Amino acid sequence: MVRTPCCDERGVKKGTWTPEEDRKLIAYVTRYGCWNWRQLSKFAGLSRCGKSCRLRWLNYLRPNIKRGNYTNEEEEIIIRLHEKLGNKWSAIAAQLQGRTDNEVKNHWHTNLKKRLMMNKHKASSVSITHDDHHEEVVPKSSDQPKTTATADFANAETTVDQIPQIDYFDYPELWSPQPSSSVVSSMTTDTAVAITAADGLVVVDNATSAAMETIYGDNFWTEPFLADNSYNPTGFYTPLIEPEFLYPSFDGAI
DNA sequence: AAACTCGGCAACCGCCCCTGG
DNA sequence: TCCAGGGGCGGTTGCCGAGTT
Numbered sequence: 001m002v003r004t005p006c007c008d009e010r011g012v013k014k015g016t017w018t019p020e021e022d023r024k025l026i027a028y029v030t031r032y033g034c035w036n037w038r039q040l041s042k043f044a045g046l047s048r049c050g051k052s053c054r055l056r057w058l059n060y061l062r063p064n065i066k067r068g069n070y071t072n073e074e075e076e077i078i079i080r081l082h083e084k085l086g087n088k089w090s091a092i093a094a095q096l097q098g099r100t101d102n103e104v105k106n107h108w109h110t111n112l113k114k115r116l117m118m119n120k121h122k123a124s125s126v127s128i129t130h131d132d133h134h135e136e137v138v139p140k141s142s143d144q145p146k147t148t149a150t151a152d153f154a155n156a157e158t159t160v161d162q163i164p165q166i167d168y169f170d171y172p173e174l175w176s177p178q179p180s181s182s183v184v185s186s187m188t189t190d191t192a193v194a195i196t197a198a199d200g201l202v203v204v205d206n207a208t209s210a211a212m213e214t215i216y217g218d219n220f221w222t223e224p225f226l227a228d229n230s231y232n233p234t235g236f237y238t239p240l241i242e243p244e245f246l247y248p249s250f251d252g253a254i
Numbered sequence: 255a256a257a258c259t260c261g262g263c264a265a266c267c268g269c270c271c272c273t274g275g
Numbered sequence: 276t277c278c279a280g281g282g283g284c285g286g287t288t289g290c291c292g293a294g295t296t
Contacts, residue, residue, distance in 0.1 A: 014266070016290080038281070054282075055265065090284060101284070106263050259295075266288075273281085 013047040017056055021046055025053055026061050059100045066098030070107055078104060079112055 017025075028044035034057065038050030046053060059065075070078075074096055081092040089101035089108075096104065 016264075036281075049266090051267090051282080052265075059264075087285065102264075105285075110262055257296085259293100261293085262291090264288105264290085267286085269284090269286105271281105271283080273279105275278090275280105 011047055012049050012052075014049075014052070017060075021048065022056070022061060025057060029057055029061075055102075059102045064098050065100065067103070070111075074099070075107075075112060078108060079116070082108065082112075 024044050024046055028040060032040075032043075034040055034054070036050075037054040041048050041050045041053045044053070048056075077095055078092055081088075081095060085091050087105075089105040093099050093101040093104045
């Protein structure tokens with residue numbers, strides 16, 4: 001089967017997204033939903049491949065994304081699940097609220113993988129140093145190896161449902177690769193909630209919110225396009241597309 | 255201060271799966 | 276049942292900033 005490329009190579013921009021492109025994408029998806037990424041990129045006035053738009057939205061722009069600062073608990077989950085599932089990053093990320101598969105994958109390759117390698121080298125007396133934002137876990141040789149979560153997981157025959165503390169498997173609704181129907185339950189004091197004029201809730205973490213404000217100024221979340229936003233805090237993008245929105249009549253720009 | 259190295263991560267690539275006609 | 280298109284996913288690349296020499 002001959003597959004058509006996901007986008008016409010001509011005139012398709014690549015590389016880093018500009019704030020202006022981000023703004024267009026956010027504005028469009030927030031307003032109309034992601035009904036078709038390929039078409040969406042055109043209507044949003046973006047010279048980008050549809051896949052690129054999708055990736056940018058899912059990995060960076062959508063609300064509820066938690067960035068940086070992996071907790072020990074998150075790392076434990078990643079390690080355990082990786083042991084169990086292998087490189088099923090999307091499946092692993094699905095168990096981590098606010099984390100994307102790309103981010104989990106990157107974190108694995110840049111941090112956890114190396115750490116596990118080191119742990120395997122230092123079989124008995126292990127000294128594991130978490131990176132900057134993590135508390136240092138330095139088990140003394142006299143300590144129970146239990147304290148070295150990573151070292152333990154590397155060799156343990158674990159099962160998924162042995163994951164500590166968070167019983168995701170008791171909550172099948174959390175299994176969705178889509179970001180979390182558990183947004184509300186995951187809300188912490190870091191979480192900001194923007195209430196739109198249409199009584200829609202847009203739940204964002206502070207990092208996302210701060211990023212938006214950095215790029216667009218303090219009024220980003222109160223921009224007019226949010227008034228009828230169709231973003232669903234469950235992470236599913238229900239466009240609520242009215243016929244005239246399906247093929248917007250505007251000429252490329254919002 | 256400049257050059258160089260390295261690590262982190264955003265983004266791209268290409269294959270696979272699913273769905274609708 | 277077949278085919279085309281769209282989305283999902285994992286692997287990989289390359290840019291960029293921080294650290295080092």
